[in-house]
Amino acid sequence: MIDKLAIIGVGLIGSSLSLALKQAGAVGQVTGYGRNRNNLEKGLELGVIDSYESSIAASVRDADVVVIAVPLGAMQPVLAELKPAVKSTAVITDVGSAKGSVVTAAETELGELYSRFVPGHPIAGTEKSGVEAGFASLYQDRRVILTPGQRTDPDAVAAIEAMWLECGATIEYLSVEHHDKVLAATSHLPHMLAYALVHYLSGLNDHDEIFRYAAGGFRDFTRIASSDPAMWRDVCIANGDALVGLIQQYQQELDRVAAAISAGDADELLKLFGKAKSERDSLIGNC
Numbered sequence: 001m002i003d004k005l006a007i008i009g010v011g012l013i014g015s016s017l018s019l020a021l022k023q024a025g026a027v028g029q030v031t032g033y034g035r036n037r038n039n040l041e042k043g044l045e046l047g048v049i050d051s052y053e054s055s056i057a058a059s060v061r062d063a064d065v066v067v068i069a070v071p072l073g074a075m076q077p078v079l080a081e082l083k084p085a086v087k088s089t090a091v092i093t094d095v096g097s098a099k100g101s102v103v104t105a106a107e108t109e110l111g112e113l114y115s116r117f118v119p120g121h122p123i124a125g126t127e128k129s130g131v132e133a134g135f136a137s138l139y140q141d142r143r144v145i146l147t148p149g150q151r152t153d154p155d156a157v158a159a160i161e162a163m164w165l166e167c168g169a170t171i172e173y174l175s176v177e178h179h180d181k182v183l184a185a186t187s188h189l190p191h192m193l194a195y196a197l198v199h200y201l202s203g204l205n206d207h208d209e210i211f212r213y214a215a216g217g218f219r220d221f222t223r224i225a226s227s228d229p230a231m232w233r234d235v236c237i238a239n240g241d242a243l244v245g246l247i248q249q250y251q252q253e254l255d256r257v258a259a260a261i262s263a264g265d266a267d268e269l270l271k272l273f274g275k276a277k278s279e280r281d282s283l284i285g286n287c
């Protein structure tokens with residue numbers, strides 16, 4: 001049970017966490033912080049938060065757990081601002097989609113409180129943003145990856161693990177480097193492909209007609225191109241090295257497909273599509 005929880009960034013991820021903990025009866029008081037007062041007022045109205053503050057320092061002062069749920073580019077200034085105000089016994093965590101940049105920022109900004117910081121990433125989300133996008137079941141049966149280091153206090157890790165378990169999530173532990181490499185492939189690269197496809201098609205002369213005939217496959221493939229552009233700009237900047245390497249390898253794969261099509265190589269195409277289908281069917285099933 002968390003007596004006082006502070007959520008910095010009351011958007012999709014932060015508000016869903018609060019709603020899930022409230023539904024589980026696992027939190028007492030939830031205080032929010034964000035820059036946009038209307039969003040926070042909406043959070044009060046929806047019962048996502050119980051109060052809000054006009055500064056990060058004020059919002060974390062009495063908190064037992066602080067969850068930083070802002071875009072990756074805002075993590076460092078948020079950590080710098082909360083450091084002088086947070087209790088030494090508090091546990092601080094984040095939900096950022098890449099971990100290396102956040103851990104570096106926490107090492108730089110938190111000083112002796114670094115041991116109280118547990119880096120985290122819920123593998124759950126939608127293409128929607130803001131407090132109204134949040135819902136209590138977002139983390140049900142979803143994975144949360146934690147990437148604590150040698151210096152992280154075990155009791156801080158246990159507190160964050162318990163928090164996510166209350167939301168119905170399962171916990172996995174990865175190193176920061178492994179997390180960023182794996183997520184670059186499974187999450188960051190697909191977002192780049194969706195953004196690039198829609199951007200490319202929208203630049204064609206007859207794009208109105210192309211989009212008019214868009215069917216289920218196009219919608220499925222491009223749904224994530226409706227995700228928040230600023231959030232994904234920050235993910236690219238934070239995890240650029242891993243991501244650029246994957247984009248280059250993917251370009252080679254597309255070249256291979258184009259070459260097989262140009263050559264009319266039906267066997268090669270069937271082999272490639274068959275392998276991809278059986279991999280996806282066995283890994284993901286019919287989701």
Ligand code: NAP
Pocket residue numbers: 008009010011012013014033034035036037039069070071072074078095096097098121122123124125126127128129130131133228231235
């Ligand atoms: P979101 O819905 O846009 O919420 C982000 C919140 O952060 C907003 O409420 C915004 O409120 C606040 N914020 C933005 N810039 C800020 C700043 N400079 N200082 C303080 N607050 C700021 O985004 P989200 O989807 O919840 O993503 C939050 C984090 O979760 C990101 O780090 C993202 O990488 C990670 N994540 C996202 C997903 C996903 O699918 N969306 C999944 C896993 C992890 P104000 O504008 O009022 O300040």
